[in-house]
Amino acid sequence: MIELASEIRWQDRRFEVPMERILLTEKLGYDAVFTAEGYGSDSLTPLAYVAAHTRHLKLGTRIMEVTARSPAMAAMSYQTLNHLSGGNRVIAGLGSASHMACEGFQGRPWGNPVRRMRDFVTLLRQGLEGAALDHQGDEWSAPYRGPGAVGIEPMTIGLDVLAPTPIVVAASGPQMISVAAEIGDGWMPPGWAPGIMPVFAPLLEKGFAKAGGGKSLDGFAIWGHVDMLVDEDVSKAMRPFKEYVVTWAALQRPFMEARGYKDLADRLAELTAAGGGEEAEARVQAGGNLLEGRLWEEAVAAVPDEYIDDGWLVGPVDRIGERSKAWFDCGLTGLVLRYGPQLNHDCQAENLDAFAAVARAAGKAPRNR
Known part of the structure; x- marks a missing residue:
């Protein structure tokens, strides 16, 4: 059965965590809640708040920008969230941001996004698995070995590893999609529609082949999203x-x-x-x-x-529920439901009946919290 999730908006000028909707989706049988970031709210802080108010939902970033933090700081944040939430609930969804956010906002060179993602995932995985961060890359390295380095040995995060944290890579271009399949535990496409999986399957297979070890779609997460609007x-x-x-x-x-x-x-x-x-x-x-x-x-x-x-899913609630069924067997392992236009910067009212209609269509079993 496909996993369902909702997402917390990052672009609102007045940030709020939509707890009414999140608690409803948990009760309806949803599996996760994701956060995003751009140049508004960050993706990690809200998850700590959600962790304190929920028991069953996985807590994921979709996405955390790999240009904005060092791999070590990201690993510390994810492991802290693991401890706050009891373990086995965190999904580390990573993305490349944009050249505008990277250079204009975060003050870092755009560089090579593919090499940066490889370096970041290598170091992040070391940190999440309790190993010393030890990798010299083109875009991210630890320990520092450049001019003026004093020769510090590789270091580890001082938190116990409670559970594996899957690393899911967002990718839109052919090269990055293959890299996501090679180095990640899943892929987050920035767009989707039923029927397009055959176009992208060869790119994923290319990455699986490079990874070796029999890696395949079996056990590999693909989290797509669809926006809804009731009218x-x-x-x-x-x-x-x-x-x-x-x-x-x-x-x-x-x-x-x-x-x-x-x-x-x-x-x-x-x-x-x-x-x-x-x-x-x-x-x-x-x-x-x-x-x-x-x-x-x-x-x-x-x-x-x-x-x-x-x-997209548009129209009356019943129409949304019926048309959502096409998304449940189209190559995705998880579907993120977002409500309303994603371009405005003002908090908007959500029709929660749409989330319930999709849960019913997917056959989700309601929970008694």
């Missing part, structure tokens, strides 16, 4: 997700092409280039639209209704 008017509910597609078209391109929408990806790239490229990204960070005026409306209109209907 009696299906077309109206599609609009904010069309805006999302336009805004994140560059990141979503491999998944557009996997779904047979290469022409859409090309058109959105053209419109984004015409709208200013990096200037457009800055507008998004400031809370505005990626494009302005006619270009924005033209880009939104270019996204077909069927693209949204097959990749």
